[in-house]
Structures are given as structure tokens and as C-alpha cells.
Amino acid sequence: MTSEQRNFVAANSPAATSVPSPDGSGALSTFRICDFTGQLAGAGATKWLAALGAEVIRIEDPVRQGRWDILRGGPPYKDGERGLDRGGAFNNHNAGKYGITLNLRDERAKDILARLIEISDVVSENFAKGVLERWGFGYDRMREIRGDIIYVSNCGFGHVGPYSDFKTWGPIVQAVSGLTFTNGLPDREPAGWGYSYMDHTGGYYMAMAILLALVHRQRTGEGQWVDLACTESALALHGPALLDWTVNGRPSRRDGNPHSNRNAWPPMAPHGIYPCMGDDEWVAIACRDDGDWWRLAGLIAEPWCSEPGFAVHAGRVANQDALDTHLERWTSGRGKFDVQERLRAADVPVAAVQKPQERIDLDPSTEGFGLWPTVQHTVMGDVRVDGQPVHFSETDWEYPRAGPCLGEHNEEVLTSLLGFTPEEVATLAEEGVI
């Protein structure tokens, strides 16, 4: 892609219409990230940094055609067309980044990497432990290259501890850290989370760690290594349950638990996801207190609502099974959006369980927030991606480019940042260095 084309893309990307910063630069535009991350757990972290203006240079292996990242050429595919540069998930997680290739089996590629580290603020990766060391780029070596470098590694069990050599994916992280266990109905096997929640969330913690280290460096001039273990970030999400264990000795593994559509902290009743008319249609209803319940009962106005067992909050909490049976009967004869509309009007917490199409294409709130920007991908053309769920008044996010094709920015990065000539870059490509 020529720079003219690139400028065209930037100017015409709908995301570029989100509030531009007054001086035309993003919040993080003074920072450069030398980025080895992939999958979602790593790529999600640097996606935030790129959206907020950092220059993220993602490095992939030309020999394996970037396939270390299983999303590289994986589904979903736009218009059903497959290919290495057509991975829908890859594009989603890598919007806003530059992409280069380095064959680190070759000494010349190692020289290029060293020069890139020298002019970068952060090196980020989510390989298994030891991969960067094997290439000759352990933290000590990186620190020799640049004294204040920030190195953030992210793997399932971290680089230290008895399980540090173990392998993980999102579902494994969720299983071992207790998250899988906590989602489910009593007396059934765990439902799990239905997706790699900890790939997303591990990425958020990785982004926080990178930002914290940058703040630390901005204030002290010191770099550091951050050893992020996704399982540990996940375990920290069980705070009150863990204190109930350490203080009261009450385990989460006990009869009747988990019952994760209910709410014990604080107790609410009714509280659950109830069936509605149609195929696999559901609505969530939560009564926080007497006021919510009285308004709901007034709306339903059936005899069971005035049963003595449901008169006070503690009674409704104690009799939730019976309460749910009545409420299910009431919701199941109605459409979920109809229930939503009526309960909203009565000021009772409610929400239809929305399917992807409903929340993406048919929900004015997500569109109004600008949550699904379109990026213009070099091969795929216009593709919508996940936006960021925030807006900054001065330096809002945007994706100035789509996810990179394999090695798409080799020439641009190597010539503009490292002083190579286009001819030299062509030679490096011919000789398999990039």
C-alpha cells in the first residue's frame, strides 16, 4: 500500500470520525511498542494502546507465515473467502497496528530487532515462557540494548512458579483459576464462560501493566519487567469469595453452589434469566429491594404476588424457587422485548438477553456509542470491528488502519524508522530475513 493509499484509508475510515484530538495526536502517541503479542490475550492489550495512539509494531514470523497466532488465517471469513490475510478475528484484535516480519533464526533479523528495541518503549509478548530467551532476547539482553526498556510478558501461569512451564489457552486459565467453576446451575457440571473471557481480561490486565510501567517510567526514568500470569489476574477476581474462605472458612464448592444467575452479594429476589415466547428467547429481571418488587408485583397483578411468603425481602430470597416458577410462567407467554418495555416503564431492572444481531445491528445504544467502527482492510475491504467502550473528551480512540497483512509494513517501518533503503528491504525479503 502506498502512503497515499494509507492516508486515504485513515481519512476515510469511519473510526477516524470519532472525536479527534485537538492537536491531531492520540493520548499515547509518544510511545512505541515492539509487539510480539498474538491470539487475543496479548493482541487485545496492544489493540487498546494502538487505538489510543501508540505506535504498535507487531512482529510475525515469515517462515511460519505468522501462524503461531492461530487466528492469523482463521475464521470468521468475510464473504466466505479464506486466506492468511483474511482472518476475521485477527483483523478484529489487531486493528490500528503496523505489521512486520522478522525471521529470528537469521542474525540479520536479530540485528534489526535489536535496533527496533533500542527505539521502543515497551517489548510485549505472550509466548510460552522462554521463547524470547531462546532467540537471544531475554530481559537482561533487552536492558543492555535499552536501559529503561519495559518488558511485559503474559502467559497462563507466568514465568515464575511450579507451573510456569505448563501450557494454557483461555479455557484452561479459566478452569484452573476458579472462574469456570463459578458459572453454572446447582447439581450440574460447570457451564464455564462460553468464550475466552480471560483472553479478553488477561489482555486488559496486560494493558494496565504496560500503562502502569509507562507511568512509573515517566515519573522515575526506570524501566522494568512485568511477569503477568493470566491465572493470577483471574484468581484476583474472586475477592469476596476468597475472603469468605480465608475469614469464615466457607468454600465455594458446597451444596447448592454455584447458582450464578442468582445474586447473594447483595441478596436480590427475584433475580434470574427467565424464558420468553419464541425459540431460545430470554429476559433478565432483578429486584434489588422492596420498591422494585412492589412495582413488579403491581405490574403482574396476579394472586401469587400477594402470597405471604413473598411479602418481605427476606421471604422472597428464601422462597426464590417458588418465586421463579411463578415468574417464569408469566414471562414465558410474552415476548422478551415486550417484557423489557413494560418493566422499564415500571422502573424495574430488566434486560432482554440479546443475541449478537440484536445488540450489534438493532440496538441504537451501541450504534450511538460508535461501538462498531469500520476499518478498511487491504485485502478484505470494509470490515466492522469491536470498538472501545469509552470516549475521551480530548484524545479519543480511533483505528487509523485495519489489522495488518503479513509483513504489510515491512518497507515503511524499516525505511522510516531504521534507515534501510527500499532496495535493501527488497533484498532482505528475497533472502528470507523478513
Place this chain on the structure above:
Amino acid sequence: MTALTGLRVVELGSERVAFAAKLLGDMGADVILVEPPGGDPARAYPPFLDDQPGENRSLWWWHYNTSKRGVVIDLDLEEGRERFRQLIASADILLEAEPRQRLAALGLDYDDLSAVRPDLIHVAVTPYGRGDALSDLPATDLTIMAASGPPWSCGYDDHSLPPIRGPMQALHTAQHFAVMSVLTAVLHRGVAGKGQFIDVSMTAACNVTTEAASYSWLVAEQTVQRQTGRHASTRPSGETQQLCADGRYANTGVPPRAPKEFRALLAWLRELGFAEDLPEAVFLEMGANWEGPFELSRLGSDDEVTAIFGAGREALKLIASRLPAQDFFIGCQRAGLAVGVVNSPEEAFEDEHFKARGFQVPLHHDDFDRTITYPGAPYAMRGSPWAISRRAPHLGEHDAEVFGELGETP
């Protein structure tokens, strides 16, 4: 020095920002939690110390309010509003989740506060963002999640059972974005000298935290369907949750795919003496002796490859049925397979790995003269220590100290 030493965060107490402020406080920020007279409702959230309710006994409160000082300010009184402005004048960051128009009505919204503190970073967390009237409707963690996608993907193969929500995910996810936003704005302020207003939408945060559910629709207009213990998918996938001999489960993740994985699995099966009991052992052996990588695209169409992969699954199932879940997990990992035991939170907390990493953190509670073990850091930052600097504050515990620092005489 910690990463955030000297940065002052003011939190207007709410379950929608408490965690974000804790994360900043544990990294060294000076967090001042402002409660109304009578206290934050979350002080009444179970579980409680020794199961006895009390204003300072909520373990929920303890966890989400570490490393903070607490003051009481009544924003409904002019005197309180003036005190709040003084506090903001000394602050770098405001975290709040007030009803959408409340602060403007009180003369305490970003426009007012940035006049007092021009480089203030003001983060507002609301269900649908500050610009959407839906934020005015009552909402809970459950309803926010239902509206924004995660439960659609979570539950059981049996779709007569309801979708399932991961408790507190809406609260946590929105606050992760609040922290990322604060830190990003702090970096920008460090360079440009400017603060700003940041609008965090809780439903938007969950909407972009659904992995394939969103991008399958965005890219290909396909709808994922929920499945027991595994990813919601546009096409049904094989089971991954195995019941083990002790009644606990393990997640077998991605089954063996490489010859070296089949070799390790076969060796382990033989070591356990189970190989004779597996009718498919012969296919496992074929997998172990396979030359070069498998062509995954041939799975299903090529009988040999299909049989070999099926044998991998059957071998795991057999071993799982005869070993406790923890032993199955360790054995699989030693064979190079990414398998995980389905721990309960306390089982994970007591696991040797997390203990060795220092995840169990003792904290002395002077108020009850007890040392309590807390969960530790979500990241191991080698150069900027994470620490719980103090237990959660009592109501108004630091009024004199904080207002004194602002130059008020008690």
C-alpha cells in the same frame, strides 16, 4: 517507589468504581473514598466477618476498598459541595458512577470541577454512557450483562436451560476499562499537561468482551450458540469437560494434535498401566509414529486421521475417569497437553503455584485485631511494588486527617 505514588484519586463511593479505585490504590495512588452520611450501601453487602452483619464487617467491602482513606461528605449541602471542590482541587483523578445528571445539577460536573482543577482527569461510569438516556434506567450487573452479550454465549447444550451470567462481570469489565482509561489519561497529561473527561459505558464494555460472538456477526453475520463448558460456536464442537475419578472436572481444551503429543500420551497411558484397557490404543500408536504434522483439514474426511484424533480423546477420557482431577491435570501438562483442572476459587487459592508466587497476602486488621489473608496482585511488577497499604476505611475514618490536609481546622 510505587508506580502511582503521589497521585490523588477521589472516588465517589459506588460498586461501579470501587474496584477501579482499589486497583489504583494497590499500586500506590492516594485514594480518598467519599461516602454520603449513612455510608455506601455496599457496606451492607454479604458475606460478613463471622457471618455477623455490621457497618465495618462486610468482606465485600473489605476486598473492594483496600488501600483507601475514607471521608464523609454530604453533597446535598452547599457546605459539603464546597468541601468536595476543595478536595478536587487537590486531586488528579475523579472516579464516579453517579446518575447521569446528578453532578451537573449539583454544580459538580466536569465543567465545574475542571475550573477548580484544570488538569483533572474525570472518569464517569454509567450503564450506557453519559450521552444515552438508557443510563437513567435502573440496572444491575445481571441486566447490564444480558443486554450486552455475554450470557447469550454461556450456558448448556440443553437450550431449555437458561443462559448463564458470570457474576460481577459487568462490574469488573467496566472497571478494567476505567483503569486503562485513567492510566492512559495520566500518561497524556504527563506529556501534554492536560486533563480530560472520560465516559465509560458498562454495556459497551461487555459488548466488546464477547470474543467470537461479536466478530462472527460483524464479519460473517453468523450467530454463535452456547455449549456446555466450552466456547459458544457457530458449529457444534466436541466436549472438552471430563468428569474425573474424584467427582471433579477437568477441561481438556484442545485435544492432542501433534505426533509428539500422541507419543507422550501413549507413554503416560502405558506408565499408568491403562493401555490394555483402551481399544483405540492402536490408533494412538499410529499417531505417535506419524511422520510430519497432521493436516487438520483432513479431519472428518480421512478415516485414519479421524481415528487417531478420536483415540486421543478416548485416551484422555479413560485416564480422567481413573484419576483425581488434580493428578489428571498435572499428568496431562507433563505430557505437554494444555489441560486444566476445574478448581473452585478456594482450591485455586490454596494451590502451590499461586502460593509460591506470593498470591496469599496477610493484612493486619487493627479494628478486629486479626490478620486476614487477602488475594494478591493481578500482575507481578518487578519495579513497582503492588501492596495493600491499608484495610478498607470505616465510615468517615479519615475526615480529620484529610480535611486537615486541605487546610481546614477541625
